[in-house]
Amino acid sequence: MPGSGTRVPELPEVETVRDGLARHVLGARVADVTVLRDYSVRRHEGGPVDFAARLRGAVLVAAARRGKYLWLELDHPGEALLAHLGMSGQLLVSDPAADPGAPDHRHLRVRLDLVMPDGAPRRLDFVDQRTFGYLAVVGTVPTPDGAPGGSGSLRAEVPDGVAHVGRDLLDPALDVDAVVRAVRSRxxxxxxxxxxxxxxxxxxxxxxxxxxxxxxxxxxxRCDALRPPQVRAVLDAARTVMTEALAVGGTSFDALYVNVNGESGYFARGLNAYGRAGQPCARCGAEIVREVFMNRSSYLCPVCQPRPRARRSPRAGTAAG
DNA sequence: CATGACGCCTGTCAGC
DNA sequence: TGCTGACAGGCGTCAT
Structure with missing residues (x-):
């Protein structure tokens, strides 16, 4: 049912959050930091106290993203507030003066009290039910490929710990041919x-x-059994699906409210496979099935997406039969 | 280096 | 009613 269901943020949702942050908190100075749950800053090397100390007084100067990693560059050169939303993270921007009596969100983990350049107070809350997400203040390093790019910043720097993350399919600097080669080497x-x-x-x-x-x-x-055009088609499909979701989900940010759960793109545009077990395939009418792969659900059309011939020896697998 | 399994977390729900 | 286990699942870590 909508409202309580889990909507895991993927690239379109994270980009929507990044865009909302860019429009609502850039230029703000951090006046105070409250860590309500230490675990939510576990990736910050110095611990919760150091996390808060490093943020106090800093100005948020840019909002950037790579894949599902999101960060706010600080005016301290070479430092950024890194955020990963995990499975259930949200970044909520609000005006604390608008409704002073409003109760805190049940899953509030970290609160940043901000002051905008014009002196107006503003609040940035990190809310995360399942706590797979996190915040951390980290240093930035040059991108491995030396090229600028990514979303929201054309700077050639990424937070330390994000350098290993590949450019995403919406990144204009992505080398698609290189990705096709890398995939086919697997x-x-x-x-x-x-x-x-x-x-x-x-x-x-x-x-x-x-x-x-x-x-x-x-x-x-198998990756190494797919022809280059097939790999490219899969990547193109992923880009298309995410672009469509972004177009739908990105329209709900006129309010002073950055929300990854409220109007998520993939729920608005509708899904053709995910979560549709037992329902007809929109293309051929066959029943969508759910299977377990990598310890997670996979939904597919058994007719449109035929299973490959036998793969390697099923040594440790449960030969479900 | 490539590969794949595991555990971290909280909340919901089906089944007993 | 209350307990238990399955499930949701990104990603860092570890073993092979």
Whole structure:
């Protein structure tokens, strides 16, 4: 049911958040920091106290993203506030003066009290039910390929710890041919490669299934057995699906409210595969099925996405029969 | 280096 | 009613 269901943020959702932050908190100075849950800053090396100390007084000067990683550059050169939303993270911007009596969100983990350049107070809350997400203040390093790019900043720097993440499919500096080669050098199933954030980033379980459905490729097709045009078609499908979701989900940010859960792109545009077990395939009418792959659900059309012939020896697998 | 399994977390829901 | 286990699942870590 909508409202309580989980909507895991993938690239379009994170980009929508980044865009909202760019429009609502840039130029703000951090007046105060409250860490309500230490675990939510576990990636910050110096611990919660140091996390707050490093942020106090800093000005947020840019909002950038690569894949599902999001960061706010600080006016302290070479430092950034890194955020990953994990499975349930939200960044909520509000005006604390608008409704002083409003109760805090149940899953509030970190609060930043901000002051805008004109002196107006503003609040940035990190809310995260399942706490797979995190915030951290980290240094920035040059991108491995030396090229600018990414979304929201044309700077050639990324936070330390994000350098290993590949450019995403919406990044104009992405070398698609190189990604095709890298994917085809793998022996794993194509879905595993799609989810590998070091090859190309931003694709999660939901958009992976949608891309494979669209490209009519089974999730367990071996990467090194796919022809280059097939790999390219899968990547193109992933880009298309995410672009469409972004177009739909990105329209809900006129309010002073940055929300990854409220009007998520993939729910607004509708899904063709993910979560549709038992329902007819929109293309051929066959029943969509759910299977377990990599310990997570995979939804596919068994007719449009035929299973590859036998793969390697099923040594440790449960030979479900 | 490539590959794949595991655990971290909280909340919901089906089944007993 | 209350307990238990399955499920959701990104990603860092570890073993092979």
């Amino acid at each position: 022996r794993s199933g194509i879905k595993r490669a799609l989810l590998d954030q070091t090859l190309t980033s931003g694709v999660g379980n939901i958009y992976a299934d949608e891309a494979l459905w669209r490209a009519q490729v089974h999730y367990d097709r």
